[in-house]
Amino acid sequence: MRVIGRMLFASVIAVASLGAMSQQQHSDQPASDQEIRIGNVMPYSGSLSEFGAIGQAEAAYFDMVNARGGINGRKIRFITRDDNSDPGTALELTRKLVETDGVHLMFGSFGTPGNLATRRYLNEMKIPQLFVATGDEELSQPSAFPWTMGWQPSFRSEGRIYANYIQAYYPRKKIVVLWQNDQFGRMLYKGIQEGLGDLNRHVLVDIAFDLADEHLDGHISILKRAGADIFVFLGVPSTASKVIKLAASMNWRPVFIVNDASASIANAMAPAGLENSAGVISAAFLKDPSDPAWKNDPAMKDWFAFMDKYHQVESTNNSAAVFGYAAAEALAQVLKQCGDDFSRENIMRQAASLRDVNPSLALPNIRMSTSLNNYLPIRQMRLVQFDGRSWQQFGDVIETAFTEGAAR
Template sequence: MLSTVRIAAISAAIVAVAATSTAAFAQKKYDTGASDTEIKVGNIIPYSGPASAYGVIGKTEEAYFKMINDRGGINGRKVNFVSYDDAYSPPKAVEQVRKLVESDEVLLVFNPLGTPSNTAIQKYLNSKKIPQLFVATGATKWNDPKNFPWTMGWQPSYQSEAQIYAKWLMKEKPDAKIAILYQNDDFGKDYLKGTKDGFGAKAASSIIMEESYEISEPSIDGHIVKIKAANPDVLLIYTTPKFGAQTIKKTAELGWKPLQIITNVSASVGSVMQPAGFDNAQGVLSAAYAKDGADTQWNNDPGMKKWAEFLDKYMPGADKTDGGYVYGYGAAQTLAKVLEMCGDDLTRANVMKQAASLKDFTPDTLLPGVKINTSATDFAPIAQLQMQRFKGQKWELFGDIISGDVPSE
């Protein structure tokens, strides 16, 4: 029989091992950019240049994390949000992201905006194993966890959105002659591909014209005149905000009235429809996944009440009709959720693991029925949209929530 002394010694040893294991299990884990007190988040966005209308997104995210910090931070840590202007220029994007990683030593790069800029930084960030998280572009290629495990999208893919337009047109206007105006880069070409995939065998007969423009062009009026001469019934406007506003305005100036469908990323009332002229924008179609701050139907919506209170306190004077404020808030809320899920394991690998574990997450700003879901093989958080029509000074939703069916790579 074991002596009482030996039993006591063994018991003490077991307790010691258990205590050590618990300590190891509860041990805080950090990569560069995280500590007991801080989480450093990097961002690039065009505060200047041809896509500067999107700058409001970065400002909203900065304000959102200020609100989070005022409430005690995330799991007791303050978010240090470092955001730089890349002017929608890929070389500048590379320079600024290197600065974020090598000088500022951020934990991750969050919501970098624009397809060309994200394309330019993707290989660098993946080679360094740094999250390129919730990129602010709907290019389909961000959903490729096998080849780019450190890159994840956020908004619906452009191809999914374009497929939804094509499906709607085939059903509602099967004999329409369609012209496409698109930006001559990955952004525009993704929409073009999605449209053709959506039309399938009918693409060749339905699409009578494809006209591209360069982001560096000051005006695209000449392209609109050229498209009008082909006399299409439908004009698909696959542009960024500045050029979307120009297109709607020029079409009206020419006295030309095709059915116009504009990208979700250029559907902002404040930065596109208003500059184009509300009279000119009547009847324009688009698709949405987020609530519209200009729409009074959300006045008593709990989520949009929180959004409006946030703006009043942290961004007083903000134009609530500008969709950028809704977008930035929703994206920042998603990142805050992921960082909260990380607990005390703030390693880059765990950030990506938690980002790929979102189940039916609903930021305050998403339309009812639209939910964020991710997995290890699905890096496309939002994949649903609803059609909308511009009427008066706001968008009106119609039809059902539609899912795009672009498979992951």
């Protein structure tokens, strides 16, 4: 009954907030009716620079959109800046994008810390903060922050998927966990702990690591000596590849689970060695461009044609670039729904009105839907296993069943 009450309260607050937006009388229209200005911050340098490919792909996507005439008669001006994964820099750059560059909305900025740092400012200024590139549920709270919306499945929900998999297939097996020591890794691991419940007693050892950690070999040695049957890795692709390779070099072959961000053939499995990576389990919602299973897929053919024409500097097999393309495609859908009304309140209204949209590069039966009390568009994933060449899907589409109250 309390959960229902919180959900109803969230709905009322969100409706009231959007109602207040409508009183602006479109005073926030861009100075030029010939373009839509979109702001973005990305880690093009620093420890998370491998995810800068997201912003590069988004820029290329909007180049393609403009070459095809724009959206509803307007060209897209995508202004992206490098925050070096620093929350203070992200806030400073976001302020400049809003107050100097006059962006109409912020879109797809990367990382939990940076988006949390800019959230209050953007909500106070009533600037849409759309489809943030993080799965932290705190950035999908419409009752408190009606101008901020996530996009991908939540990290905690993803963690619960791995916990449910372990419960179903390995209920009495021992577990070790290596998790990235930041909000990203912490939320993934929290989901696993919540999902395991009483089975947390089977977690023999968990080790937190930093991105600049120089002791991965020592960590893997400790985890191996614990005698566990299941090894869960929660981190970024570049570290995942090292970890998989190290485990194989120690002749350790546990049931290996990696998180979605690391489930990339080109960015993690191949660098680790395809034979070493065979058997790895993950959960995914987007197609892997380096997976030969999709070579005849029409949407993937469109992807490779796009990369060849508009984004030649980036590897066509980069999963981070696929993420950026898919997110930009989602924003384009929102902007198309705006018709000729590109006021900020209408952009936000349309973002909260997605109905069963099928992203072209999503796995089969993955859909996007939003509403005034649902600010997490994608809440579905598929379990996958790497067979040394391709990701094999198994089981049904998994609904993560996120509600705003559950994130508190």
